Amino acid sequence: MSNLLVINASPRGDASAGNMAANIFLEALPDSVALTRLDLFDAGLPEVTVEVTSAKMKYAMGLDLDEEEAKQWSVITSLVEQFVRADNYLFVIPMWNFSIPYKLKQYIDLITHPGLTFTRDENGPKGLASGAATVIYSRGGDYSPKDGKPDPYDFQSPYFGAWASLVGLGPVSEVNVQTTMAGPDVLAKVLEAQRPQLVEMASALASS
Ligand SMILES: Cc1cc2nc3c(=O)[nH]c(=O)nc-3n(C[C@H](O)[C@H](O)[C@H](O)COP(=O)(O)O)c2cc1C
Numbered sequence: 001m002s003n004l005l006v007i008n009a010s011p012r013g014d015a016s017a018g019n020m021a022a023n024i025f026l027e028a029l030p031d032s033v034a035l036t037r038l039d040l041f042d043a044g045l046p047e048v049t050v051e052v053t054s055a056k057m058k059y060a061m062g063l064d065l066d067e068e069e070a071k072q073w074s075v076i077t078s079l080v081e082q083f084v085r086a087d088n089y090l091f092v093i094p095m096w097n098f099s100i101p102y103k104l105k106q107y108i109d110l111i112t113h114p115g116l117t118f119t120r121d122e123n124g125p126k127g128l129a130s131g132a133a134t135v136i137y138s139r140g141g142d143y144s145p146k147d148g149k150p151d152p153y154d155f156q157s158p159y160f161g162a163w164a165s166l167v168g169l170g171p172v173s174e175v176n177v178q179t180t181m182a183g184p185d186v187l188a189k190v191l192e193a194q195r196p197q198l199v200e201m202a203s204a205l206a207s208s
Pocket of ligand 1: 011016018019138142
């Protein structure tokens with residue numbers, strides 16, 4: 001049995017285009033895959049407080065944490081443990097103001113620490129998580145590359161892809177659910193067009 005961690009960065013529940021695509025993926029999952037769901041807007045994520053930042057620096061330098069720092073750091077390490085113990089990942093990521101929703105950035109800031117989610121060796125940064133990641137990017141507009149060049153306003157997929165690589169996820173498969181605000185008929189067609197690759201990606205987890 002492998003474990004798939006589903007990290008959802010849309011607060012929109014069933015109205016979320018990204019989650020509609022995710023449901024196609026999840027319905028095609030083999031029985032051998034167990035799910036853990038993390039809905040970032042409902043998760044009650046802690047803040048990155050002064051104690052957390054202090055604990056992060058002290059942890060990196062091998063220094064002792066004080067009592068409050070240790071208490072808050074244990075919440076961080078629980079989140080990190082949940083993240084790194086997953087075998088594979090599904091992310092649902094809306095575009096918000098050309099980038100990722102702030103709750104996903106908060107989660108990234110909470111779990112990304114040297115020694116916990118990445119380290120460095122002579123070749124540079126090395127991720128301490130592993131596993132295939134399917135990333136569903138939902139967007140009101142169309143940010144496909146034009147004339148062979150990336151869309152200059154897409155700060156969502158380049159940022160998230162860089163972070164996924166830092167922490168060791170790979171391969172990363174992207175599914176773009178675009179023009180989601182063009183009405184339900186257009187959205188239905190977009191989802192149907194993505195269905196084959198979503199099903200194929202989910203089925204591929206049987207062998208992972
Ligand atoms: C706060 C906010 C900011 C948004 N910013 C953008 C944007 O910069 N570009 C865009 O194409 N769509 C933008 N949208 C539209 C969403 O990307 C679109 O509705 C998408 O389907 C959201 O994903 P979801 O349906 O999975 O929640 C924004 C929506 C919200 C709520």
